[in-house]
Amino acid sequence: MKLQPTIYLSIILITTFLTQTTVLFGQNPIKISYERDENKGSYVFYCENSDVCSYIVEIRFDQLVNLRASRSLPFKGTVQRGRTKLFELNPVAQNQSTSLNYSYSYRKGCLRPKVDWDLLYLLPVAKGNKTKVSELSYLGERFGNEKKSKNWYALSFGMSVGDTVYAARKGIVVEVIDHFAQDGDNIIFARDRNYVQIEHEDCTYGQYELFRKNGIFVEKGDFINPGDPLGIIGGKNYQTGDQLRFSVFYADEYPIEKDGNAVLKKNYWTYVPLKFHVKGGTTRLLNGKEYExxxxxxxxIQEMSKKERKRWMKE
Structure with a gap:
């Protein structure tokens, strides 16, 4: 599964005499900038997120001379789309020079997301259709030299040639890949796969994989409701035939070692065990069983606002 990596950027700034806003690396979705207040001698840091999804941003200072931050450092926080004020640096002693040296990194997700563990998902197939469900093992560990993510949980839904994939949950499309064509027969694992990734309101991400080449209907930035069509299924070259591979995960971290008094943390994805509504009730899907x-x-409508419900009812 292709996931958003952590991006690291660094810059050295000697800020004693700079007065203009400094913007870093304009080609990136995350831009860090600051504004200098000449009267106070302070620096106000901002983040500009030009993407449609949430990011975790971390800013570390290797050098901070005669400056004190308005919040604890290193800074780590969640930024939504648009411009966000992060923190201020204020001089400790007036009429003395200041300087700083910092770097920053970012990755997709939110800090400490409040995951809705009990939310019900729709089966991502057409209403009335039956699908056989299989729990997927992490083949990337075997074939792709990839480390298995924590609490790995992903499902395969058996489908037929030309079937449409439907959204299992409300959200916004944050990534679309649909240009890969699968070559060969009896494929077990392929690193390059067509997929749609959707960010949910609790900052989990739903990933729908194995679409037909150029068979995806939605675009990045589209708002999706449960039951909306996403695209045409692919996967006919796989051993198990046309299928949808689906998982839900969120950004997390865990301590790996101590560096002095500081605890270093490693980023990873935690996977969510899902509950689905099927004909006849709600359940956690069992491996090898067929559901309608x-x-x-x-x-x-379970996650819709009143305004969204009214709009949906009219449509």
């Missing part, structure tokens, strides 16, 4: 899809209004 039912797109009921109660599940479709």
């Amino acid at each position: 899809s039912e797109h009921v209004e109660e599940i479709i």
Whole structure:
């Protein structure tokens, strides 16, 4: 599974005489800038997120001379789309020079997301269709030299040639890849796969994989409701035939060692064990069992605001 890596950027700034806003690396979705207040001698840091999804931003200072931050450092926080004020640096002693040296990194996700563990998902197949479910092992560990993510949990839904994939949960499309064509027969694992990734309201990400080349209907930035069509399934070259591979995960971290008094942390993805609405009730899907899809209004509108519900009812 292709996931957003952590991006590291660094800059050395000697800021004693700079007065203009400094913007870093304009080609990146995350830009860090600051504004200098000449009267106070302070620096106000901002983040500009030009992407449609959330990011975790971390700023570290290797050098900080005669400056004190308005919040604890290193800074780490979640930034949504648009411009966000992060913190201020104020001089400790007036009429003395200041300087700083910092670097920053960012990755997709939110700090400490409040995951809705009990939320119900729709089966991502057409209403009335039956699908056989399989729990997926992490083949990237075997074939792709990739380390298995913590609490790995992903499902495969058996489908037929030309079937449409439907959204299992409300969210915004944050990534679309649909230009890969699968070559060969009886494929077990392929690193390059067509997929749609959707960010949910609790900052988890739903990933739908194995679409047909150029078979995806949605675009980055589209708002999606449960039951909305996403694209045409692919995967006919795989051993198990046309199928959808689906998982939900969120950004997390864990301590790996101590550096003096500081605890170093490693980033990873935690996977969510899902509960689905199927014809006949709600359940955690069992490996090898067949289920019938039912797109009921109660599940479709469960995360909608009153305004969104009214709009959906009219449509």
